[in-house]
Amino acid sequence: MPVDRIRGAAGAFAVGALTVHLASTVLQNTPDSYNQDLRTFTGGWPIPGWRFFAPNPGVQNVHLLIREAPAGGGAPTPWRDVTPGVRHGWKQVLWNPGSRGPKALFDAMQQLSVMSANQADFGWVTQSLPYRLVFSASRAAAARDSSALQFLLMNVFPSAPPDQRMKPILTSEWIPLGSPAGAGKSIA
Template identity: 85%
Template sequence: MLSDRIRSAAGTFAVGALAAHLVSTVLQNTPDSYNQDLRKFTGGWPIPGWRFFAPNPGVQNVHLLVREAVPDDDGTTPWRDVTPEVPHGWTQVLWNPGSRGPKALFDAMQQLSVMSANQADFSWVTQSVPYQLVFAASRAVAAENARALQFLLMNVFPSAPPDQRMKPILTSEWIPLGPRAVEEAGR
């Protein structure tokens, strides 16, 4: 009889503590942020402070465009969008191993966007890991007969007026391709 009361009390306490934790978590993460008032009532218990999209929500997409210098006509190919498409479906919520490559490329492009926005020295940018990763992704889709390639990162703002939807972020120099360029890239 006493053990039933103890179990019941422990269960009630656990449910109450969980409910209090969930309510305080919701209040902690509201736009009006009541967290300053809640901290004195938590008694050292940590309340998660998630800011999924704040303070700067994503309002643009970053696209990778590539063009090549080809020997056929001594000209360049038109810019083409080679941004990897990530399929969306209900199974991706549970299992999506194919998202890692595009996510890594997206993160690298975002880092280059930040460097460009902060007026980083171009020679420093070209030596960065994100630049090398974006070059490698561009090289992977380049034509086999290409002598050189150039990539362009472009911000696309889907909700902007049509004449203001695209803004270039970074244009690479012409990067020579071929056996010599592959050897130099390996050093």
């Protein structure tokens, strides 16, 4: 019965390796982990480092607002929220390919928030890929007869007192719609 012993040993080794891997993963992902050196004890075996929402959970929503300049001149339109809505339902837990576009836009808006918070040069920001992506989303929501548009990123803190719920992050220059995104040309 050496074959049964080999199978038993292989099974025991697999269960042991899985147990060590799961225990290492739990230890690696404890809050304020001082276990960052666990990799030195695992012989190069990768340990997942999941942080999910901790230690900095999201406490604000980022909204995209636009206003357009009419083609014939005149006053700009009022600001309007064009943030894409994300459907939430039981089917989206299993299959939700429609979330990729809004997620990409959200990530771009978050990146612009980080640039703004770090006081990046506005000329550099307008040449960035996140700026171009947000402009493209804004352009898609603009009226066809607009000659230019301006977008605004706004942080909304739902749990804040009413007078402190909104904080502007970044306001673009007026962008002529006949030019490429981020050209930096202003019509004002």
